[in-house]
Amino acid sequence: AQSVTQLGSHVSVSEGALVLLRCNYSSSVPPYLFWYVQYPNQGLQLLLKYTTGATLVKGINGFEAEFKKSETSFHLTKPSAHMSDAAEYFCAVSSPTSGTYKYIFGTGTRLKVLA
């Protein structure tokens, strides 16, 4: 069975500060990992994804995430927060190699950026 845990339902950072949103997963097979962002009253938009290959993946809007198998983590970072980054962020895991294409989402982390 797969699961995703996002530590911290709410995170506040100052504008210009480092953003770190945590995601840990559980999967018995190689995972595919995703970060999505949701702005108010909108659907989810993909930030970045890891499938195979390079473990450090770069996404849109300056975000990046590193897949660490030993730590079963896929934390999302951005060196310098911008006011426009305020949104809800969801980590998700899928394992197509297991024969299922279901995606398991974390409960989300709401990011607040302080001026």
Place this chain on the structure above:
Amino acid sequence: GAGVSQSPSNKVTEKGKDVELRCDPISGHTALYWYRQRLGQGLEFLIYFQGNSAPDKSGLPSDRFSAERTGESVSTLTIQRTQQEDSAVYLCASRRDSLGHEQYFGPGTRLTVT
């Protein structure tokens, strides 16, 4: 239309009524998903369609919920005898039929049961 579209964007209904929510996936996307997102919560998987295969209905919360998809196009999610706990945003997503491809989400339908 380049993206996933959903209609209506908002639906207010009385308890006990049936509602139908529609999703138009991106053309060529063979996989289609429905999720429920309650206020302040994450995404709850409801159902998954993949091509002509039998849908994965394992997330449907009760037999009041059902969904259909015509080939690889439009899908409708039907909720019968709505209850107040059905109030949520219902999100649809589609995906290309290739390993590693992400889902593309629609803007959602906000359902309010009064």
